[in-house]
Amino acid sequence: MEGPEPSEFAKERHAAFAEMMLHELPRDYASQEINRVTLAYFAVSSLSLLRSLHRVDKDQIATWVLSFQAKPKETHDVDDGKFFGFCGSRSCQFSEGPGQSVSNLASTYSALAILKVIGYDFQNFDSSIILESMRSLQMPDGSFMPIDSGAETDLRFVYCAAAISSILNDWSGMDREKAKDYIIKCQSYDGGFGLIPGSESHGGATYCAVAALFLMGFIQNDCNSSLSLPTSTIDIPSLVEWCIQRQGADGGFQGRANKDSDTCYAFWVGSVLKMLGLYHLVNKSALRTFLFTCQSPYGGFTKFPYEVLPDLYHSYYGFAALSLLEEKELGNLSVELGLAALN
Amino acid sequence: MPSSSSEQAYVPLRQRAEWADVRPVPQDEGPHPVVPIAYTEEFRDVMDYFRAVYVARELSPRALRLTTEALLRNPGNYTIWHFRRLVIDALDSDLVEETLFVDNLAKANSKNYQIWHHKRWLAEKLGPEAANDDHDFTRFILCHDAKNYHAWSHRQWVLQKLGGWDKELDFCHQLLEEDIFNNSAWNQRFFVITRSPLLGGLSAMWDSEVDYTIKAILQNPNNESPWRYLQGLYKGNPDSLITDERIPQLLLNILKENSYCVFAWNFLLDVLCKGLRPNNEIIEAVKGFTELDDAGSSDEDLPTRICSALERMDPIRVNYWAWRKSNLTL
Numbered sequence: 001m002e003g004p005e006p007s008e009f010a011k012e013r014h015a016a017f018a019e020m021m022l023h024e025l026p027r028d029y030a031s032q033e034i035n036r037v038t039l040a041y042f043a044v045s046s047l048s049l050l051r052s053l054h055r056v057d058k059d060q061i062a063t064w065v066l067s068f069q070a071k072p073k074e075t076h077d078v079d080d081g082k083f084f085g086f087c088g089s090r091s092c093q094f095s096e097g098p099g100q101s102v103s104n105l106a107s108t109y110s111a112l113a114i115l116k117v118i119g120y121d122f123q124n125f126d127s128s129i130i131l132e133s134m135r136s137l138q139m140p141d142g143s144f145m146p147i148d149s150g151a152e153t154d155l156r157f158v159y160c161a162a163a164i165s166s167i168l169n170d171w172s173g174m175d176r177e178k179a180k181d182y183i184i185k186c187q188s189y190d191g192g193f194g195l196i197p198g199s200e201s202h203g204g205a206t207y208c209a210v211a212a213l214f215l216m217g218f219i220q221n222d223c224n225s226s227l228s229l230p231t232s233t234i235d236i237p238s239l240v241e242w243c244i245q246r247q248g249a250d251g252g253f254q255g256r257a258n259k260d261s262d263t264c265y266a267f268w269v270g271s272v273l274k275m276l277g278l279y280h281l282v283n284k285s286a287l288r289t290f291l292f293t294c295q296s297p298y299g300g301f302t303k304f305p306y307e308v309l310p311d312l313y314h315s316y317y318g319f320a321a322l323s324l325l326e327e328k329e330l331g332n333l334s335v336e337l338g339l340a341a342l343n
Numbered sequence: 344m345p346s347s348s349s350e351q352a353y354v355p356l357r358q359r360a361e362w363a364d365v366r367p368v369p370q371d372e373g374p375h376p377v378v379p380i381a382y383t384e385e386f387r388d389v390m391d392y393f394r395a396v397y398v399a400r401e402l403s404p405r406a407l408r409l410t411t412e413a414l415l416r417n418p419g420n421y422t423i424w425h426f427r428r429l430v431i432d433a434l435d436s437d438l439v440e441e442t443l444f445v446d447n448l449a450k451a452n453s454k455n456y457q458i459w460h461h462k463r464w465l466a467e468k469l470g471p472e473a474a475n476d477d478h479d480f481t482r483f484i485l486c487h488d489a490k491n492y493h494a495w496s497h498r499q500w501v502l503q504k505l506g507g508w509d510k511e512l513d514f515c516h517q518l519l520e521e522d523i524f525n526n527s528a529w530n531q532r533f534f535v536i537t538r539s540p541l542l543g544g545l546s547a548m549w550d551s552e553v554d555y556t557i558k559a560i561l562q563n564p565n566n567e568s569p570w571r572y573l574q575g576l577y578k579g580n581p582d583s584l585i586t587d588e589r590i591p592q593l594l595l596n597i598l599k600e601n602s603y604c605v606f607a608w609n610f611l612l613d614v615l616c617k618g619l620r621p622n623n624e625i626i627e628a629v630k631g632f633t634e635l636d637d638a639g640s641s642d643e644d645l646p647t648r649i650c651s652a653l654e655r656m657d658p659i660r661v662n663y664w665a666w667r668k669s670n671l672t673l
Contacts, residue, residue: 027381034420040378060375067373090370091390092422094398102422149425152460189533189575195492198499198538200530202492238574244663245567251659257526257567259490281662 017299018046041110042316048340070103081136086111105160131173142182154195159208191238203255203268251286266321367391402433474505
């Protein structure tokens with residue numbers, strides 16, 4: 001076991017950790033089994049960022065991901081408001097009986113993200129059913145439900161819809177103007193965004209808001225000139241200050257005011273600044289120092305400093321955050337899509 | 344009803360007489376599964392039987408009990424929750440009992456979206472009479488975790504849908520007395536003053552809220568939350584930000600005792616940029632503090648001096664203050 005945390009990025013250990021997760025997840029991940037495709041996305045995109053995709057069989061992964069695609073049993077099912085994207089786990093897939101498989105927006109995003117990361121050729125991929133049925137998930141106020149059988153609606157799924165549309169390069173599946181209207185309503189009095197209108201500003205929600213606006217083409221990259229953006233979009237100066245204020249004295253980023261710094265917000269909040277062209281405002285050396293206190297001796301990253309056991313989520317966002325910091329052992333990140341850019 | 348395996352030995356469903364007529368449906372992993380999970384035998388057993396009743400669409404009392412067992416082990420699975428709701432509707436089950444069940448599950452899994460969504464479904468069915476009980480429950484959760492995002496979202500939804508606003512501002516105050524740094528409570532306060540049908544909206548509440556916030560700032564000036572809240576109060580009324588005498592008064596009070604209070608300097612910078620005409624006291628305070636700076640001449644304007652001072656005082660944000668300084672002439 002190590003003594004003081006190394007200030008070196010332990011690439012080999014991280015790649016071994018990600019590969020191990022890809023091959024089997026320990027039983028305490030059973031509570032997250034509904035999101036298995038998302039867990040796969042963390043593992044695969046991690047390996048890509050770690051420039052270690054050669055360790056996996058991409059064809060097998062593509063086949064596995066595609067096996068989660070939900071297909072309608074009857075031709076009228078789409079008109080009935082059912083969504084046909086990708087399921088998140090086997091426990092929502094039913095080939096027998098009258099019940100349909102339940103696909104959801106988050107796993108559809110994750111599935112497409114995996115395919116993109118492994119370089120899958122979308123040329124012959126028929127996305128029409130995904131996009132056509134996705135329209136049923138958009139609410140009159142512009143927000144999105146994740147599944148067609150009723151669930152919470154919030155910014156996470158607006159982001160997923162935008163990311164799906166971007167990856168498939170087809171915006172026929174959503175009303176962008178309505179989505180923008182909903183996003184604007186989620187900006188809080190302090191400049192950050194909450195998951196739903198009225199909710200507390202939160203790093204993850206703020207990422208979803210800004211990344212969705214960015215993907216939909218409503219925000220441009222150079223913030224120096226966009227300080228005079230019309231107020232019909234969002235209050236950018238307040239947003240910038242909110243983001244900057246999230247970096248604590250320990251160098252890490254917190255998700256909300258007066259909360260502890262946590263590895264993943266270095267990605268969520270850092271990405272917002274990156275998309276606004278203002279990542280240079282971050283105190284990079286302080287952030288790097290913080291992130292290395294979260295580097296686990298077992299490979300991967302932990303949520304908080306000096307914890308020992310890593311988890312896949314914080315590991316992925318730890319790698320992503322270090323990629324933003326241009327850690328030399330890591331590949332590039334597509335910030336707005338939250339995945340490894342093709343290197 | 345069998346509970347978790349730590350309390351008594353789990354009896355596999357295959358061995359229970361009640362389930363003898365059902366053929367379990369195993370999970371079809373397919374070839375070369377990615378991120379397969381090392382499920383326990385118990386988990387696998389319960390899910391195999393759940394799949395069977397789901398596919399058969401068996402909306403029976405034993406199916407309800409089965410979903411209970413499944414949810415105790417897999418509370419995140421929305422397919423099981425959805426099916427349970429179908430069973431509850433078909434059997435016309437007791438919704439108060441169901442509320443007790445989901446509340447117990449919520450206590451153990453307070454950050455699970457599906458559980459809170461189920462609570463919402465129940466609340467909608469039970470209607471406004473259940474609002475107070477629901478608020479009591481979220482109050483309980485917030486007592487143990489005063490910043491639980493799900494609890495706050497749910498509480499906001501219940502207020503807007505089913506009511507119960509009358510004690511909400513007091514609740515916010517109570518939480519702030521316990522922890523003036525609780526940003527969730529500040530956010531809830533803003534939610535209440537802007538949306539409660541009982542209070543008249545922001546314009547009616549504005550004046551007293553400014554006083555409330557100033558008091559909180561004076562109590563602990565190095566707390567980001569009330570500063571942001573104060574800024575938020577003036578958002579709809581930007582002219583009063585630069586004419587309200589309470590603002591320069593507050594800033595001077597703080598900077599006299601706390602000359603290194605970054606939030607105060609930040610706020611002063613912002614109001615100057617928005618057009619505040621500084622009185623002599625403010626000018627003296629800025630010049631007095633920044634005279635110690637050897638960078639820049641003494642007739643630099645106040646915002647520039649403050650940015651330079653902030654670069655020193657708030658080193659984590661040194662790049663941000665330098666950038667603000669460079670944008671001052673724009």
